[in-house]
Amino acid sequence: MNAKDEAFLKVEDLHAGYGDVRVLHGVGLSVGQGEICAILGPNGAGKTTLLRALCGMVRVRGAVRLDGVPLSGRSPDAVARLGVAHVPEGRGTFMPLTVEENLRVGAYTRRDRAAVRDDLERVYGYFPALRKRLRQQAGSLSGGEQQMLAIGRALMLRPRLLLLDEPSLGLAPMVTRELFGIVASINREERTTVVVVEQNAHLALDVAGQAHVLETGRIALSGSAADIRADEQVAQSYLGYRI
């Protein structure tokens, strides 16, 4: 808890959508500093919209606070400058740029050049595959390497909150498992708070401390990852197979 005795990320009565399409209907959740929080739910439930709402990409009604500081109503750039890095579904890497150029784009808010160089090393430490390809165009990377690059680029912001949207999308099971292992080490070593939206509920619950199930824009169930895993409805709907 911070000085205001409030969770690190606090979301209250959050409503969001696209024009007349209302997607989130009064979402509330709290995430402690250094925690990994998984968001599960069926297609179209609003998981991606929730992450977009947290990082200022869609207009919201309600409150989002990070360490007591309001995020709601700020631009994506202002939210990024407060330490929120978003890795969107589909990764959003710049295909014609090299790996290292993509990583440097992630540090666009920063002036401390020497520290940026140190952070490149830090990212290559987590993702040795990227170091081997630092001068290669992002468009020529495998899907798994592109996802690593997207997460690496987010790390270049030195985020306090990392938002990951479907990191496993389109990846082979082995690559996905490796990726989640790296996310867990980033969280452990840097105490970065993580909110991860993930279809692969087994993997997400393996690394998360707490989880929420989002259904038709509302939180249907919240609890520790162990409680959510033990829930019969969750088991039937989301835990069909393990990779």
Ligand SMILES: Nc1ncnc2c1ncn2[C@@H]1O[C@H](COP(=O)(O)OP(=O)(O)OP(=O)(O)O)[C@@H](O)[C@H]1O
């Ligand atoms: N740009 C947009 N304009 C209008 N409606 C949108 C837009 N993006 C998403 N939606 C709608 O908002 C609803 C929630 O979509 P969202 O992508 O947030 O769900 P999701 O839970 O992430 O689903 P998925 O698992 O399929 O990615 C869906 O009905 C979707 O059609």
